[in-house]
Amino acid sequence: MRSAEGLTRPVPDGAVLRDPAAGDARLMTRRAGWLTALHLLIPGSAQTLAGSRRIGRVALGLWLLGWAVLLVAVVLWFLLPQVLLSIPTNAVGLTLLQLAVVAWGIGWALLTLDTVRLLRLHRVAPVGRAVLGGLLAVALVIGVGGAGWGAWAAGVARSTIGSTFASTRMAAPADGRYNILLLGGDAGPGRSGLRPDSISVVSLNALTGDMVSFGLPRDTNHIPFSDGSPMRRLYPDGYGTGGRCNVDVCQLNSIYTEAQLKEQKLYPDAVKDHSSAGIEATREAVEGALGIPIQYYVLVDMTSFEPLIDAMGGVTVTVKERLPVGGHIVNGKLTGVKVWIEKGTRHLDGNKALWFARSRYGSRLGDYDRMARQRQLEEAMLHQMNPLTLLTRFDKIAKSGSNAVQTDLPQGLLGVIAGAAVQSRSQKTKDVEFVKPHYDPAEPDWSRIHRVVQETLH
Known part of the structure; x- marks a missing residue:
């Protein structure tokens, strides 16, 4: 004592x-x-x-x-x-x-x-x-x-x-902004090659962190390619105009498939530049659609998204409508569904989170609903990536993340992008979705869309 x-x-x-x-x-x-x-x-x-x-x-x-x-x-x-x-x-x-x-x-x-x-x-x-x-x-x-x-x-x-991430040189920002193409890829059963299910562009001010997001439905038609695009020589009046394309569906997300499977010779340096013919053609199509240059892309493989979420221990989201896990349409009716994701706040494992993001059935607004759910899932993952999760699951998260993401973002730019993203959290992100009822993907008014993009950015 x-x-x-x-x-x-x-x-x-x-x-x-x-x-x-x-x-x-x-x-x-x-x-x-x-x-x-x-x-x-x-x-x-x-x-x-x-x-x-x-x-x-x-x-x-x-x-x-x-x-x-x-x-x-x-x-x-x-x-x-x-x-x-x-x-x-x-x-x-x-x-x-x-x-x-x-x-x-x-x-x-x-x-x-x-x-x-x-x-x-x-x-x-x-x-x-x-x-x-x-x-x-x-x-x-x-x-x-x-x-x-x-x-x-x-x-x-x-x-x-x-x-x-690539070790290439950094591109200069356009008007002080980095425009990054985000693709949610999903090969899916019965498809010939991958087709992006979600297509959007995040425009980030390199100094202030001001962030703007533009979303394009995958079923957009008559897409113009940017100047200098080799695909523009094939489709001078726009991809899919007059039903012209070299795959079964002449829409925005089909450009990736066509270029990847049938037009790789148009992009001989794509692989060397940490890209692919499909990604480059899609990038040029979105540049033409929005009227802005796109410096980089990020492709998220939705199939590999599943182990990433499992590595995090699952993700909690608010389900606004009952969604099926799997199933298929027979005579106009959904059949073969054994498991449903019920409405309310749900903690989802990787498989259910994947179906939450990709499900096409039960959505009142079709692609717009799916785009909104995918954005909701991405935001929930970022919010729930807390220090404790990183400490206890770091190796699994790192391994799954590298398998799920393909990008040409250079390593030297990661600090700038991450820093601007941190600054953007204190600001209100502007989201513009070119979907119905305000925009018609079947007959898009590109002049109006270009004007809206410039007004939103500046």
Whole structure:
């Protein structure tokens, strides 16, 4: 009991800390308690007072440097998140971060072991010996374990970024904006090749984070290609005009299939540029439809979306109407459905989330409903990607995410895009969907659509 009381006594003076009376258990316990507290709160201070002053000063300097770096990071997060996020979104930054974490873990381990030496636990009362020794052991395990996890996570992130994102040069923004084509791909049973089920463009202001989203239904007709497109030479009056195309359905999402299966010779450099003939033709079609340049694309494979959601532990969404899982139409009626996604707030696994996003049946507004559900699912996933989920499922999420996403976004631009996306959270995103009843996908007025796009952006 006396030794436990000794832990609460005032701090011993410098002479006692450096050269204590080793025979006084109460004094040694009090001294050990203060050195332990100093080590945990201000690493290096225990060495400065009771051990090697040189080691202590180096550790204190690094500790103060760490706080300074943290302060700068907080300021950058609020003022220039693009600069801060450029470090963990490129291979070089992640390598440096990994080395720094490893060095910190080694330093913490050595400093903690040296503190144990300075405590002279064999001279401390039994209760204090158990408490302080156990506390330092826990601190050692947490510190070294945390550093090990951080180094491993940085390595996984570096590998994922390297395999998912291109190492090409960055394109300049157009009027200060990056326009990114988002495609939700779904090969589906009975289809000849993949067809994008959802087609939209996110326009992001590189400095302010102002975000605008434009959605085009997959069944849009008479699509004009942008100037310089090789597909424009084949369809000068627009894709599908007069029923002209080289696949069974002459609509927007068929452009991917036709170019990928039958017109690859028109895009000989597509694969080298981390793209494909289908993606490039679709990009040029959307450029012509909206009247804006598109620098990059992101293709999400909806089939691979399923393991990504399972890796997250599922996703919670609000289901506004009862939706079937599977099934098919026979004589105008839906049959073969054994499982339904009921209305209300539901926590969905990967398979049900996939059907929530892709189901065509039961939707009053057809493609518009599906586009809205896919957007709702994407927003729910981002919202639920919390630190705890990342900590416990990081490797599975990283692996599933790299399999689910194909893009030509360069690694050097990820910090800019991520930073602008962070800034956009505090702003209201403008969504424009070119669907009925305000727009007719069967007979689109492209001049009006171009005007609306420019008015929305500027």
